[in-house]
Amino acid sequence: MKTDSGTVDLGRFDFAAGDEIGSLEVAYESYGEFDGDNAVLVCHALTGSQNVAGYGSETAGQARAWWNDIVGPGKAIDTNDYYVVCANVPGSCYGTTGPPSTDPEGDMYGTDFPPVTVGDWTRSQRLLLDELGVGRLHAVVGGSVGAMNALDWAKRYPDDARYVVSVAGAARLDAQCLALDAVARRAITSDPDWNGGDYYDTDAEPTDGLALARQIGHVMYLSKASMEGKFGRRAAGRDAQRDSFPSDPAAAFFPYRDVESYLDYQAEKFVDRFDANSYLYLTRAMDDYDLAEGYEDDAAAVAAFEGEALAISFTGDWHFTTEQSETVARAFRETGIPVAHHVVESDHGHDAFLVEPEKVGPPLRDFLDDGVDGRSVHDTDEATDSGGDFAPVHASLFSR
Structure with missing residues (x-):
């Protein structure tokens, strides 16, 4: 499998806060071969890195190969079929410009670095993909705050991805x-x-x-x-x-x-x-992100999206709850966008999206293959719209 890692200088970058820096460097890794329409962007969680699978740089600690059970040859995001890109976000410390980076005067930015938003992450990823020669994406997939990043793609670049996947995500954090x-x-x-x-x-x-x-x-x-x-x-x-x-x-x-x-x-x-x-x-x-910002509501924010969406949530997750994922799914559903909300019964909490690949992998793989019609992609059938309970998906449904 072909792999690549490096840093791309995007030049001057204007942040949503109104500040700018003369040079934004973005660290990334890619896996697989690009054939023109098979690119999948994976958005990392809060303290993750560009090293989504165990084939690239020697990133330290838990940030290394953080989704190795999901991304790789023969895995849910199959690098035999897809060209997978993961980029470290602005403000982080794994190679992309952030507070611990050196400014043009040779000093560390520290807290002189501009405030960053999820929207800044999304725009930097779009610019990076342009540099890599990637136009429309097959999919954008993200977990935790990376799911917010993926949802921001549907809002900000509604024509640029066929599929958007939010794993253990939300439209905004609760109090x-x-x-x-x-x-x-x-x-x-x-x-x-x-x-x-x-x-x-x-x-x-x-x-x-x-x-x-x-x-x-x-x-x-x-x-x-x-x-x-x-x-x-x-x-x-x-x-x-x-x-x-x-x-x-x-x-x-x-x-x-x-x-x-x-x-x-x-x-x-x-x-x-x-x-x-x-x-x-x-x-x-992460705290600042609100999918509906600038729009009347969540549905209006994603109304221009021209693809299909999948939300995966976990019953034991109180950080990004199943109810919050259903809110995301309802926003797509209200605008006629094909969407499935796949609820996994789990007691692992928010970490479930990392530690239970056997439950995440099958619906994700089948969605990337066939959209909401994928064989193990199960929706809640809008149970929560009428006040009913979520319909959890049990591991037995994932046998191949």
């Missing part, structure tokens, strides 16, 4: 998630080592604040049931160390629990691979 993201950002900005975002040339970085922000994120990504099953109230092993964060004197009397150990472990891994300022920028972009 609870906005609140938790705000607390996560304040954990970073309250860290004295954040130094107003100017920490790149210092001896310390705001690792404690970034670690706490990531821990809040992990609680959001798991469901109540999955946390109970994974950890319960169990104490961590005898050799577990409570050294990730300062502890109060009374702590030694109480057990250091499995769930605490898990969160500390995830935080330690994350601060080694991600940038604190980038986390601030990307969460604000």
